Amino acid sequence: MLIKEFISKSDKNTMISMMFKYYRLKSIRVKEKSIENHAHFNVDTGTLELSTKYKQIKTIQLKDFLITILHEIKHAIDAKRYGWKKFKRMYEMEQNMISQGHYPGKDDPYKDNKYEIDAENFGRKNFKKWYMKFKKERFF
Numbered sequence: 001m002l003i004k005e006f007i008s009k010s011d012k013n014t015m016i017s018m019m020f021k022y023y024r025l026k027s028i029r030v031k032e033k034s035i036e037n038h039a040h041f042n043v044d045t046g047t048l049e050l051s052t053k054y055k056q057i058k059t060i061q062l063k064d065f066l067i068t069i070l071h072e073i074k075h076a077i078d079a080k081r082y083g084w085k086k087f088k089r090m091y092e093m094e095q096n097m098i099s100q101g102h103y104p105g106k107d108d109p110y111k112d113n114k115y116e117i118d119a120e121n122f123g124r125k126n127f128k129k130w131y132m133k134f135k136k137e138r139f140f
């Protein structure tokens, strides 16, 4: 069985589009940006930023790539559900509650933030389904 070593930029973009369509996120603003991570949901602007840094990705990095994209997609789903401005306030409120010591045992406004935990769980729960789908459709 031959597995492609790399996934091209256009295949990568097609995969992202398929996920966006599935989660009905067409109304979410997307911006290409030179960032270190594959993607980042900017809570301050309600924009999903996609990295232009990687022209292609290695197939062995696909799991991490999918988890990252799905993590950011979960933020976008929340932003769409509540409206991004309201979601920004909810997210910041959560950060403040942690910073001010309202949650025993939680001290990191990022890592302990429930929206971050939800997003990470969403990514880890759903990546396999997409991995199998993309494999079946011969992206790699």
Ligand SMILES: [Zn+2]
Pocket: 071, 072, 075, 115, 116, 119
């Ligand atoms: Zn996040």
